[in-house]
Amino acid sequence: MDSSDRSLPLNICHVQKLLLMVNRLYMLLHSTALLFLFHYRLCFLFQQSESRESHLLPWILVFASEIILSFVWIFDQAYRWRPVSRSVFPQRLPQDDKLPPIDVFICTADPTKEPTLDVMNTVLSAMALDYPAQKLHVYLSDDGGSPMTLHGMREARKFARWWLPFCTRYKLRNRCPKAYFSALEEDDHSDFATSSVYMADKQKIKEKYEAFKEDIKAFRKDRAFSRDHTSVIEVIQESIIGVDIVEMPLLVYVSREKKPSHPHHFKAGALNVLLRVSSVMSNSPYILVLDCDMFCNDPTSARYAMCFHLDPKISSSLSFVQFPQKFHNISKNDIYDSQMRSLFTVQWRGMDGLKGPVMSGTDLLQLKEYFGTSNEFIKSLTQNYIRDLAFGKNTLLEEPHLLASCEYEIGSKWGQEESRLLVGFLYDSVVEDYLTGFVLHSNRWTSVFCEPPRPHFLGSATTNLNDVLIQGTRWYCGLFENGINRFCPLIYGLSRMPLLQSLCFAWLTYFPLYCLPLWCLATIPQLCLLNGIPLYPKVSDPFVIIFVFIFLSALLKHLQEVLLTGGTLHKWINEQRIWMMKSVTCHLYGCLDALLKKVGVREASFLPTNKSEDNERTLLYQMDKYDFRASNIFIVPILALFTINISCFVGGVYRVLLVGDCDKMFIQLCLAVFVIIVNYPIIEGLVIRKDQGRISKSVAIPVILATVVLLAFFKLLRNV
Numbered sequence: 001m002d003s004s005d006r007s008l009p010l011n012i013c014h015v016q017k018l019l020l021m022v023n024r025l026y027m028l029l030h031s032t033a034l035l036f037l038f039h040y041r042l043c044f045l046f047q048q049s050e051s052r053e054s055h056l057l058p059w060i061l062v063f064a065s066e067i068i069l070s071f072v073w074i075f076d077q078a079y080r081w082r083p084v085s086r087s088v089f090p091q092r093l094p095q096d097d098k099l100p101p102i103d104v105f106i107c108t109a110d111p112t113k114e115p116t117l118d119v120m121n122t123v124l125s126a127m128a129l130d131y132p133a134q135k136l137h138v139y140l141s142d143d144g145g146s147p148m149t150l151h152g153m154r155e156a157r158k159f160a161r162w163w164l165p166f167c168t169r170y171k172l173r174n175r176c177p178k179a180y181f182s183a184l185e186e187d188d189h190s191d192f193a194t195s196s197v198y199m200a201d202k203q204k205i206k207e208k209y210e211a212f213k214e215d216i217k218a219f220r221k222d223r224a225f226s227r228d229h230t231s232v233i234e235v236i237q238e239s240i241i242g243v244d245i246v247e248m249p250l251l252v253y254v255s256r257e258k259k260p261s262h263p264h265h266f267k268a269g270a271l272n273v274l275l276r277v278s279s280v281m282s283n284s285p286y287i288l289v290l291d292c293d294m295f296c297n298d299p300t301s302a303r304y305a306m307c308f309h310l311d312p313k314i315s316s317s318l319s320f321v322q323f324p325q326k327f328h329n330i331s332k333n334d335i336y337d338s339q340m341r342s343l344f345t346v347q348w349r350g351m352d353g354l355k356g357p358v359m360s361g362t363d364l365l366q367l368k369e370y371f372g373t374s375n376e377f378i379k380s381l382t383q384n385y386i387r388d389l390a391f392g393k394n395t396l397l398e399e400p401h402l403l404a405s406c407e408y409e410i411g412s413k414w415g416q417e418e419s420r421l422l423v424g425f426l427y428d429s430v431v432e433d434y435l436t437g438f439v440l441h442s443n444r445w446t447s448v449f450c451e452p453p454r455p456h457f458l459g460s461a462t463t464n465l466n467d468v469l470i471q472g473t474r475w476y477c478g479l480f481e482n483g484i485n486r487f488c489p490l491i492y493g494l495s496r497m498p499l500l501q502s503l504c505f506a507w508l509t510y511f512p513l514y515c516l517p518l519w520c521l522a523t524i525p526q527l528c529l530l531n532g533i534p535l536y537p538k539v540s541d542p543f544v545i546i547f548v549f550i551f552l553s554a555l556l557k558h559l560q561e562v563l564l565t566g567g568t569l570h571k572w573i574n575e576q577r578i579w580m581m582k583s584v585t586c587h588l589y590g591c592l593d594a595l596l597k598k599v600g601v602r603e604a605s606f607l608p609t610n611k612s613e614d615n616e617r618t619l620l621y622q623m624d625k626y627d628f629r630a631s632n633i634f635i636v637p638i639l640a641l642f643t644i645n646i647s648c649f650v651g652g653v654y655r656v657l658l659v660g661d662c663d664k665m666f667i668q669l670c671l672a673v674f675v676i677i678v679n680y681p682i683i684e685g686l687v688i689r690k691d692q693g694r695i696s697k698s699v700a701i702p703v704i705l706a707t708v709v710l711l712a713f714f715k716l717l718r719n720v
């Protein structure tokens with residue numbers, strides 16, 4: 001780099017002006033309409049009339065739902081206030097010898113749900129990052145304490161001797177071996193794709209990879225996710241004594257000690273052990289955190305992140321650079337919204353325009369600075385970076401074992417926030433990333449969202465209904481509990497960060513409350529339709545325009561965002577549907593779990609998601625067919641609510657034809673029709689589909705019968 005370059009910025013932030021104007025105009029119109037709606041509801045509640053007396057309860061419930069929806073809507077607008085995008089110029093970074101060292105942390109927990117070969121692919125992709133090898137250190141935390149994983153690491157280290165030089169020689173962009181070898185020939189973006197030497201080399205490496213794969217497969221399978229094992233720490237190195245010809249990043253296997261009697265705090269606990277262990281080995285000022293399934297899909301990510309950490313204008317307050325979570329197994333119409341489109345496009349970009357996004361999975365952090373002073377042990381460490389090669393020869397490593405033991409944290413502040421200092425990743429919640437990011441922001445740290453055109457990390461998304469809803473239950477419990485504990489964004493946050501930023505956090509903790517209005521609006525208006533109780537204005541009443549406007553404006557805004565972020569009309573309706581399904585199931589269970597935990601009836605739990613592929617189930621997802629083989633606690637409410645909507649619609653039409661009050665009941669009829677149309681795949685699953693993923697008759701028949709009988713009973717009761 002010559003000195004003239006030094007004046008050029010490493011990154012630029014652009015405000016998206018047109019989008020900003022569209023968003024603010026929408027906010028103005030929609031909020032005005034909401035005010036009219038409140039006016040309409042309040043007028044009814046305060047009027048003196050007979051109809052008010054008999055319809056009070058359903059009116060209050062529907063109004064309460066509208067109030068909750070409006071609040072969640074207001075929080076959601078904070079993301080749309082100032083959307084930005086960024087350009088990054090890694091070519092302007094200082095030379096390699098001036099780059100700071102990085103420790104990469106990868107977590108795995110369970111070799112049955114997280115296949116060892118895939119974890120090793122992530123490890124290899126991280127080792128192959130385009131970064132000076134002496135400045136890169138890769139640590140794998142294995143919470144399963146599995147010999148299979150340790151064996152995998154040794155084999156991966158051997159394979160890396162071939163793989164890393166191959167990647168650099170041919171400047172590969174795709175440095176995850178599995179992804180590289182499974183990519184189609186046309187996708188080979190190497191500049192050498194047509195050279196015969198390259199093809200020959202590729203073939204040779206492919207054979208080595210196959211052998212490596214076989215080796216891992218052949219190793220005996222063992223028990224998974226043990227909660228009781230001693231610590232194992234090993235610097236992985238070549239067994240053949242002698243100098244490595246290839247310079248390689250340091251590779252360390254860490255399995256912390258676990259005892260059933262000691263809480264291990266899941267991923268946050270694992271990361272904190274890595275923070276301690278790495279600090280006596282490589283002690284880099286920056287860490288890159290990866291889940292075991294999030295392989296590096298582009299070797300330049302660390303350099304991209306450095307464009308922010310080394311930018312003098314922002315680096316002093318910058319705590320982490322967040323990359324969007326992207327997944328390698330997303331289908332075109334993504335029926336479960338496994339990619340979380342809105343979060344990683346609309347919402348994180350919006351927060352980036354405020355004080356920065358929430359921490360979510362894959363990120364590069366600057367932690368040591370304030371983390372160092374908060375702990376006696378770390379304080380004693382030298383801040384200067386030395387890669388101590390002596391560790392390479394010493395496998396006993398007394399100190400790291402102490403740091404990875406269960407007892408080490410007893411009586412310490414690890415996992416807590418103490419007078420504005422965070423000691424590692426926080427333990428108070430199963431969404432440790434959300435909470436740690438939130439508390440960092442509360443302490444005036446900022447973050448940035450780094451979204452290069454090519455996805456830099458790719459993970460495995462959950463792609464069947466059951467996994468999606470189980471993962472959702474864990475997340476929404478974790479998020480909601482942060483809305484009702486001392487970290488409430490509207491109290492703790494509001495006094496420590498700007499209003500809009502705390503509203504963004506408030507949305508994250510309170511959107512699980514969608515369960516209340518969705519349950520309400522899927523039942524009350526329908527039951528009232530059956531019994532001829534109007535809850536909305538007549539078609540001839542001008543107020544009907546307000547309701548229609550709010551409904552359409554919400555749907556159209558959502559559609560605009562889906563289309564703008566690369567989605568299709570199909571994707572839009574899929575998002576509407578999965579939002580309804582999730583709201584009435586995992587949002588509800590998440591909130592209940594959080595409440596039960598608060599009163600002390602339930603313990604925190606973290607079931608890692610399944611990352612191994614099941615071909616038959618994957619195929620269903622790829623074909624846009626819902627996999628209804630989910631637990632009954634999810635299927636029963638979905639089915640019961642759907643039955644209520646269909647039966648009440650049929651009963652409602654019959655009643656309207658008999659009585660002739662269509663204009664009074666019109667909106668309620670429309671609401672039921674909307675629910676039925678959006679959830680049409682349930683009918684398919686019930687009566688049309690013949691495949692494995694259809695709704696099982698043995699569940700469906702009793703649920704439908706019971707619902708219809710209850711409805712009939714309810715109708716009779718009203719008529720008495």
Ligand SMILES: O=c1ccn([C@@H]2O[C@H](COP(=O)(O)OP(=O)(O)O[C@H]3O[C@H](CO)[C@@H](O)[C@H](O)[C@H]3O)[C@@H](O)[C@H]2O)c(=O)[nH]1
Pocket residue numbers: 107108109110114141143265266267270290291292293360361362430431432433471474475478606607608609610
């Ligand atoms: O006791 C545990 C449990 C999990 N993990 C690891 O944590 C990571 C995330 O677990 P996963 O099952 O993939 O959960 P997800 O819901 O997919 O993870 C998302 O949500 C988590 C918070 O709930 C974040 O920590 C993750 O970064 C984010 O990708 C994986 O690498 C696990 O191996 C551990 O190391 N120890």
Ligand SMILES: [Mn+2]
Pocket residue numbers: 291293459460609
């Ligand atoms: Mn995951």
